[in-house]
Amino acid sequence: MDIKGLRDALRVRSHVIDRFEEAEHLEDRAPEDLLTFVVVGGGPTGVEAAADTHDLIFVVLEEDYPNVDFDSVRVVLVNAGDRILKGLDSALVHAATRRLASQRIEAINDAKVEEVRPDAVVISDERTIPTRTTIWAAGIEPPPLVGNLDVQKDHRGRILIDQYLRVKGSPEVYAVGDCTSIQYDGPPVPALAQAAEQEGTLAASNLAAEIEDKAPVPFRYRSVGQLVDLGEGSALVDILGVNLSGLLGAYVWKAVYLYELGYDLNRVHVLADWTIDMFTRPDTSKLFGDSSQPKTHT
Ligand SMILES: Cc1cc2nc3c(=O)[nH]c(=O)nc-3n(C[C@H](O)[C@H](O)[C@H](O)COP(=O)(O)OP(=O)(O)OC[C@H]3O[C@@H](n4cnc5c(N)ncnc54)[C@H](O)[C@@H]3O)c2cc1C
Incomplete structure (x- = not known):
């Protein structure tokens, strides 16, 4: 179970x-x-x-x-x-x-x-x-929908994303949370709600920045405990x-x-x-x- x-x-x-x-x-x-x-x-x-x-x-x-x-x-x-x-x-x-x-x-x-x-x-x-x-x-385990996606994944089947939370090879798509694996120069990102929340907030603001032709901000995980x-x-x-x-x-x-x-x-x-x-x-x-x-x- x-x-x-x-x-x-x-x-x-x-x-x-x-x-x-x-x-x-x-x-x-x-x-x-x-x-x-x-x-x-x-x-x-x-x-x-x-x-x-x-x-x-x-x-x-x-x-x-x-x-x-x-x-x-x-x-x-x-x-x-x-x-x-x-x-x-x-x-x-x-x-x-x-x-x-x-x-x-x-x-x-x-x-x-x-x-x-x-x-x-x-x-x-x-x-x-x-x-x-x-x-x-x-x-x-990522859900079946993620398993069926034709995108780059790590050995555990999680979607690879870059430092701006964009899917590797598909930069027009953002992905966040437990089903992702970030490749960046920062502390490890655990499968925790606080990490998913931080990613979600940044992905939304990076998406808005992209629409307004502004530079995206790289992600950096900050553990609150x-x-x-x-x-x-x-x-x-x-x-x-x-x-x-x-x-x-x-x-x-x-x-x-x-x-x-x-x-x-x-x-x-x-x-x-x-x-x-x-x-x-x-x-x-x-x-x-x-x-x-x-x-x-x-
Ligand atoms: C028992 C347990 C205890 C935990 N305790 C803590 C804790 O104390 N503190 C902490 O920070 N983290 C804790 N976590 C981890 C935390 O729950 C996760 O890191 C967090 O929920 C990840 O958020 P997420 O949005 O990526 O995924 P989820 O919260 O899993 O949300 C994914 C959502 O997508 C939906 N979904 C899946 N497939 C589809 C589909 N095809 N179409 C539409 N919707 C779909 C699912 O139903 C789900 O609602 C705990 C996890 C577990 C299992």
């Missing part, structure tokens, strides 16, 4: 709940793969997915399944790099590593996933992790050189999130949800029926 959008996240949630429904009926006959949950990718999305899967299991579901042996549950994070959260300050990486370890999330570094099967994940050292749940957070949610009461914050983790990080994460929502009504809704969550047990109802056929990637 992948986790590109809200529907995907809800599908993962329903799938996890289904595994506990099965385990509850099987009691101590539950096979190892049933309650092992593997997240592939040690970037922010993978770390957040692992931490949130842990919280769903141990904060939300544990009370509802008295016949399940929660000590046998495994949440495994498989990461191709030598450490998780590459690019983040090492103090924050340590804080995240400690947090995951304290939650018994097994982080396996230097391990590339070779194959995802319906009942296992095979990693590069030929180790096999029996699992019926694999969450893919190791990179995104990074936030990583580590589950209940903990987050990493790296904004303008200020690093925070733990509970303080979680408060800043929430404040930034509220600010970024943009509309006051949304802010009030989210704030009300968070407040209610502080005093009530989270809802365990499933939102999607059929989660038994996970999408597999090889």
Whole structure:
């Protein structure tokens, strides 16, 4: 399963709940793969997915399944790099590593996933992790429309663009966001909303400049920081050189999130949800029926 959008996240949630429904009926006959949950990718999305899967299991579901042996549950994070959260300050990486370890999330570094099967994940050292749940957070694929475009692309199928955000070989066309790969003399551009926004703004003004016969402005990515949610009461914050983790990080994460929502009504809704969550047990109802056929990637 992948986790590109809200529907995907809800599908993962329903799938996890289904595994506990099965385990509850099987009691101590539950096979190892049933309650092992593997997240592939040690970037922010993978770390957040692992931490949130842990919280769903141990904060939300544990009370509802008295016949399940929660000590046998495994949440495994498989990461191709030598450490998780590459690019983040090492103090924050340590804080995240400690947090995951304290939650018994097994982080396996230097391990590339070779194959995802319906009942296992095979990693590069030929180790096999029996699992019926694999969450893919190791990179995104451009949509089919981009795949069909007859333009220059990089090895990951992303559209090559120049420093003015124009498609290589088709300078009359601009392209921005995750589906592009910029060739320029500047810092790497991550697949993040802040990069896509910066590119979108500049592409629009370069297009306007072109219409008015003015010179286009070259792109330069400026990181405004990074936030990583580590589950209940903990987050990493790296904004303008200020690093925070733990509970303080979680408060800043929430404040930034509220600010970024943009509309006051949304802010009030989210704030009300968070407040209610502080005093009530989270809802365990499933939102999607059929989660038994996970999408597999090889
Ligand atoms: C789980 C997750 C968490 C993330 N968290 C963060 C974060 O905390 N901070 C951050 O900065 N970034 C985060 N990102 C990355 C961020 O979401 C992306 O970098 C950003 O959305 C890229 O914007 P985009 O416009 O290029 O692509 P998208 O946001 O993917 O938008 C592309 C749009 O094009 C539409 N589309 C596709 N094909 C067609 C077609 N043929 N016709 C018409 N429309 C089409 C799609 O439906 C979609 O709406 C996260 C990503 C994921 C998956």
